[in-house]
Amino acid sequence: MDLNHRSILLTGAGTGIGRAMALELARYAPRLALVGRRSEPLEEVAALVREKGGEAVVVPADLTADGAPAQVVAAARDRLGGIDVLINNAGNVRAGRLEAIEESEVLAQIALNLTAPILLTRAALPALRASGEALVVNVSSGFGLLGSPFYATYGATKAGIAHFGEALRRELHGEGVHVLNVFPGATDTPMMDSSDARAEHGFDYESPEEVAAAAVAGMIGDEISVVRGASMDRMLTRNREDPAAVDQMLAAGKDELEKVVAGHSSL
Template sequence: MDLRNRSIVITGAGSGIGRALALQLAGQPARLTLVGRRAGPLEEVAALVRERGGRAHVVAADLTAPGAPREVADSARDAFGGLDVLVNNAGNVRAGRLESLQEREVLAQIALNLTAPILLTRAALPLLRAAGDGLVVNVSSGIGLVALPFYATYAATKAGVAHFGDALRRELAGEGVRVLNVYPGATSTPMMESSRAGAEHGFEYESAEDVAAAAIVGIGEDQLRVVRGGQTRRRMVELDRDDPAAVDALLAARKDALEEAVTEHSTV
């Protein structure tokens, strides 16, 4: 896909991967609808987008609120006349043992990581079809490929949004709307600030800018999946598919240390 002058919605655009995507797409140039809970960070990103030659429209919204997905889609249409690309990037996390999580923490992850992108995509589909060459980008997670202990709900939502993307791509085949799933590994974003997991726990970090750049390459090359983590991630995915008991054993050896490192990991 040629991204020049496209109308693009990015959720979770105030920080992290969403912010990095917005700034890198600005120079295409692009017409960006920046979505997030807080107006302040979005306005800061919008100002930077405009400095780089792009256009920006801010929508401060709670995507889990009733009616919010429709409002976002309508706002992008009203601002830029249509919609070419939807990036479902917004997400949250609450790690820890499942029985220690509060019910609201479980439901909050499901609402933002899974339900919201499904409903926003549903609301955006007429606009994406009308574009004639529409695209949905779902930002999943490496944990959506290889599930980790203490991330049971998060893993479920990230695997869920990825399978949603795969199913939707097949549903829309030949109808002018494609779907790309992006699987970041551990990424240096505000979302990870409450985690103490490092390389010794299997978390090897890369920058949000690198993830965003890889996603943009994937869009440009009409890829179906962008998987970060290099050969290490590929080997782990293959091992989990072919010998899941071996992955169980590998993770069991670091389970206690991992629990201690991630038990306070929360953006909920």
């Protein structure tokens, strides 16, 4: 896909991977609608995008509020003159044993990680179809491909958005709207600040800039998926061929993992 001068709606744009994607996309002189809960970081990113030659507007919103996805899409379409690319990047996490997580924390992850991007995509489809060459990008997670203890709800939402993307890609095949799923591994973002998981626990961190560069390359290359994480391919192969062996491998470090991720929350 030619990204030059495209109208792009990007959620979760104020920090982390979203911020890095906005700056990576800025080199293509896009028109960006930057969406997030807080105006201040969005304004900072918008200023950096403009310095790099792009255009940017800020759309503060809680995507989990009633009617918010449709309102955000309408605002972006009106201010950008259309939508060529929708990037569903906003997300949250609450790790820990399932019975130790509050019901409200379960629902909050489902609302932002799964329900909101589905409703955003639904609302954006008329504008995307009108583009003639459009793209939906869903930022999932390595945990959407490989189930990890203490990330049951988070993993379920990320597997859900990936499956949604795959199904939608096939639904829209040949209709001018492509869908790309991106699966970051552990990424050094503010979302991970409350986690004590490190390399010895299986968390090999990339920078958000590395993930953003790979995602944008996948967008340009019309890829179906972008999978990050140095060991992810090996783990996925092993999990497919002998999932019981992966169970045993993860069990060996389960007690320590529970300790280091018990406080991991971005809610």
